[in-house]
Amino acid sequence: xxxxxxxxxxxxxxxxxxxxxxxxxxxxxxxxxxxxxxxxxxxxxxxxxxxxxxxxxxxxxxxxxxxxxxxxxxxxxxxxxxxxxxxxxxxxxxxxxxxxxxxxxxxxxxxxxxxxxxxxxxxxxxxxxxxxxxxxxxxxxxxxxxxxxxxxxxxxxxxxxxxxxxxxxxxxxxxxxxxxxxxxxxx
Numbered sequence: 001x002x003x004x005x006x007x008x009x010x011x012x013x014x015x016x017x018x019x020x021x022x023x024x025x026x027x028x029x030x031x032x033x034x035x036x037x038x039x040x041x042x043x044x045x046x047x048x049x050x051x052x053x054x055x056x057x058x059x060x061x062x063x064x065x066x067x068x069x070x071x072x073x074x075x076x077x078x079x080x081x082x083x084x085x086x087x088x089x090x091x092x093x094x095x096x097x098x099x100x101x102x103x104x105x106x107x108x109x110x111x112x113x114x115x116x117x118x119x120x121x122x123x124x125x126x127x128x129x130x131x132x133x134x135x136x137x138x139x140x141x142x143x144x145x146x147x148x149x150x151x152x153x154x155x156x157x158x159x160x161x162x163x164x165x166x167x168x169x170x171x172x173x174x175x176x177x178x179x180x181x182x183x184x185x186x187x
Contacts, residue, residue: 069097095158
């Protein structure tokens with residue numbers, strides 16, 4: 001803002017203390033601001049840390065029966081572009097989610113239908129998952145994030161996509177069909 005930037009858009013996480021501190025800083029910046037708070041990205045299953053488990057046919061995660069309103073990264077990008085290029089988004093906090101709450105078992109079912117083979121879900125303990133992460137060369141502390149992030153605080157739908165873009169958010173099933181058609185999950 002001191003250098004003349006007039007509009008800021010912050011990609012933030014839902015219900016995370018560190019994210020809330022970042023939001024406060026942007027809101028107090030003196031620039032026109034928009035906060036885009038997001039649920040877990042659909043693309044985590046095709047471009048990130050859940051890709052290998054999907055390819056292996058098993059999501060073994062320490063999530064219990066948690067539900068999450070997974071959001072599509074394309075929706076996030078469209079909202080961010082609108083907030084940066086169109087009037088009317090200043091001072092808004094957009095809660096971006098998909099159109100429904102899904103358990104990880106339901107996600108596995110959607111993935112199975114999309115790829116035409118079984119992708120199983122298994123709830124595992126944080127300790128067990130910590131070992132899997134460390135074996136893969138990743139920080140074991142990541143396992144603890146599941147219990148913090150998936151404690152129920154985000155088990156609600158937001159209306160940010162509708163408010164920002166005037167349309168409903170993309171459903172996980174549509175994302176899964178398109179990702180499967182791209183070949184990303186071919187084994």
